[in-house]
Amino acid sequence: MTAPIAKLSFWGVRGSTPTVDPATWRYGGNTPCLELTAPDGTQFILDCGTGLRMLGSRWRTPNGGGNPETHIFVTHYHWDHIQGIPFFAPLYAENNEFHFYSFRSKFLGRDSLKQVFEAQMALPYFPVDMSAMNAKRKFKEVEGGDTFTIRENKITARWLNHPQGCLGFRIETPAGTVVYATDNEPGDPKLDESLRELAAGADILINDAQFTPEQLKTTRKGWGHSSWQESVRLAREVGAKTLVLFHHDPDSTDRMVDSILRQAREEFDSVFAASEGMVITVGATGDNVQAHMPGPRTSLRREAQFRAKVTGVTEGGKEFQEETVVRDISLQGALISLQNMPQLQSELQVTMQTPGEDGLQSSMRLKGYVVRIDAGAEKGQIAVGVVFTD
Ligand SMILES: [Zn+2]
Numbered sequence: 487m488t489a490p491i492a493k494l495s496f497w498g499v500r501g502s503t504p505t506v507d508p509a510t511w512r513y514g515g516n517t518p519c520l521e522l523t524a525p526d527g528t529q530f531i532l533d534c535g536t537g538l539r540m541l542g543s544r545w546r547t548p549n550g551g552g553n554p555e556t557h558i559f560v561t562h563y564h565w566d567h568i569q570g571i572p573f574f575a576p577l578y579a580e581n582n583e584f585h586f587y588s589f590r591s592k593f594l595g596r597d598s599l600k601q602v603f604e605a606q607m608a609l610p611y612f613p614v615d616m617s618a619m620n621a622k623r624k625f626k627e628v629e630g631g632d633t634f635t636i637r638e639n640k641i642t643a644r645w646l647n648h649p650q651g652c653l654g655f656r657i658e659t660p661a662g663t664v665v666y667a668t669d670n671e672p673g674d675p676k677l678d679e680s681l682r683e684l685a686a687g688a689d690i691l692i693n694d695a696q697f698t699p700e701q702l703k704t705t706r707k708g709w710g711h712s713s714w715q716e717s718v719r720l721a722r723e724v725g726a727k728t729l730v731l732f733h734h735d736p737d738s739t740d741r742m743v744d745s746i747l748r749q750a751r752e753e754f755d756s757v758f759a760a761s762e763g764m765v766i767t768v769g770a771t772g773d774n775v776q777a778h779m780p781g782p783r784t785s786l787r788r789e790a791q792f793r794a795k796v797t798g799v800t801e802g803g804k805e806f807q808e809e810t811v812v813r814d815i816s817l818q819g820a821l822i823s824l825q826n827m828p829q830l831q832s833e834l835q836v837t838m839q840t841p842g843e844d845g846l847q848s849s850m851r852l853k854g855y856v857v858r859i860d861a862g863a864e865k866g867q868i869a870v871g872v873v874f875t876d
């Protein structure tokens with residue numbers, strides 16, 4: 487029997503508002519939306535930020551179409567968690583069926599999420615009428631403390647410390663446990679304790695890391711968010727295996743998120759910064775994190791033969807240096823084959839030999855950020871995808 491596997495995909499990782507600033511494209515600008523496919527084929531969607539549109543455009547019915555079941559958890563009603571709903575194409579197809587879960591807001595009363603749908607699609611905010619949404623929709627109210635099962639998966643919801651309320655979700659699948667705790671601020675002893683119970687022993691803990699520890703103490707105190715430092719503290723205290731820093735600030739450039747990740751890695755072994763397109767396989771043996779480069783950005787590709795020297799840090803934290811040939815290059819990045827396995831989301835120095843004038847060799851130095859690792863493509867060689875950064 488093969489071990490059960492769950493697949494966690496990140497479709498939107500940005501907090502507060504979408505960004506299209508080129509300085510934020512590497513981690514991505516869409517607001518929160520995650521997809522978890524459990525070993526039994528059940529599909530979970532966590533939040534309906536603008537990332538939901540992309541999920542919809544790549545839509546495949548879950549479980550091979552045999553017994554499609556999609557359960558959508560909405561943590562709260564701030565714009566960045568609901569804005570993708572009207573743009574989720576599968577909602578307009580009558581063969582689809584969705585189960586929505588969210589809490590009863592004291593500002594909206596009964597059927598809070600249903601009201602959000604209606605308000606978002608009311609004239610003059612949106613041109614298409616609700617009646618065009620042909621998919622079957624079922625709404626279920628949940629609140630902090632609730633526990634229920636969906637097929638072979640156990641779900642737990644807990645309140646988090648956030649203005650107007652927010653729910654954190656724990657999904658226990660036979661492949662492992664994923665805890666989604668976005669939009670929460672530490673400092674309320676009761677809710678801090680509740681979050682620790684929710685996150686206890688998680689295989690993957692996704693936590694809010696919007697602000698720097700300094701901001702959290704000063705200018706952003708009370709805004710309802712956390713930091714990498716608090717996330718690391720939480721992950722340590724609950725014995726989480728892998729931590730994913732989430733809900734990046736719209737003002738955080740890729741370089742700033744890089745620096746946040748670097749600091750977190752100094753204090754916790756397995757930590758990633760959520761990035762759009764990243765896929766985590768839960769329950770697989772060996773390397774359990776893979777990330778994909780966003781497709782449309784790799785359009786301008788050329789085959790090449792550049793001799794290159796590469797220095798970096800291995801997964802085990804050892805520095806390495808080796809010579810190789812770059813065979814595939816685009817203006818954004820390259821696919822490099824290496825014998826060493828660098829750490830995902832780490833930086834490599836790539837020095838390529840280029841034929842200079844008069845046949846003299848010259849070199850081109852580039853900083854590459856590892857976005858993809860493909861072991862086993864070629865014997866003894868690891869294909870490493872990098873994006874060039876300045
Ligand atoms: Zn948010």
Ligand SMILES: [Zn+2]
Pocket residue numbers: 562564648669710
């Ligand atoms: Zn919020």
